[in-house]
Amino acid sequence: MLRGHDDSVVSAVFSPNGSRIVTASDDKTARIWDAATAKEIAMLRGHDGYVRSAVFGPDRSRIVTASDDKTARIWAAETATEIAMLRGHEKVLWSAAFSPDGTRIVTASGDKTARIWDAATATEVAVLHRHSDSVVSAAFSPDGTRIVTASWDKTARIWDVATGKEITVLRGGEGRFGVRRV
């Protein structure tokens, strides 16, 4: 039944070529819309909790959603079918995003970890587990080699995508102005 979201819409973004929009909602669905006609093209149904984010991959053929149901899911944008479920997180997911080349996905979770997934096989590649509180965002670097995570633990951390290892933690120290740490 395509009759629009039944609860708050929390995110809306265009596809890379601007022809589609994907929305994420507290009604447990994401929806694909034709950006020119505003017609609802498809409903992405399967999550058993709020959908916190929904974004297209770089080639616009796939969408990844992140949900309160502890999973992320990959969808075929054309057919609106679920391709894979990314299962492993132990608490809610706050976000999910494709790497710039579309081969990896990073998810951020209330379980204090971010995770890297192989977008083709839907297998977990690495668990990024140094944060001591909820990881609320995770983003790839433009070249896809690094990830930066933001956490309620007051730090951000940079990770190496190839190894899954933490490169560094952003928690201050001497900066340009040479102020001593107190």
Place this chain on the structure above:
Amino acid sequence: MLRGHDDSVVSAVFSPNGSRIVTASDDKTARIWDAATAKEIAMLRGHDGYVRSAVFGPDRSRIVTASDDKTARIWAAETATEIAMLRGHEKVLWSAAFSPDGTRIVTASGDKTARIWDAATATEVAVLHRHSDSVVSAAFSPDGTRIVTASWDKTARIWDVATGKEITVLRGGEGRFGVRRV
């Protein structure tokens, strides 16, 4: 004093060339970090409320932040100085983003509006005021001609950037499968 965030970090993103990271925090600041050395380069101080988002513009010389203090602010990334305050929203801001060409900024607010600003003059260009509840996200189309907003009013809406007028509302109806509206 550059010694890292004093409260939850809620967002962290790379600059377009990957050399910098900007973080947003509940400690009322955003901070710029060197992505290679992890040094804190500068603190963006001035907001009088949680900073909900902080992102670079397309040319990486500017950053725009959105805050609970009802303002967005534009900062010079190199000098970490506040260039302009975007004042007009009547409630908290959830997000702010540059247009792809860097000439416009869109903000999303709990006052049920999104607003378009001239990024050079910091003047309000248009108030997008059709939503009946909080606007929690606003994003430009890849070509910069349209904006899509997401709202707790269960709809997403598409707006024309040039005129500030609503093009359409995404709330369902007959889609590909021809299901009648109930």
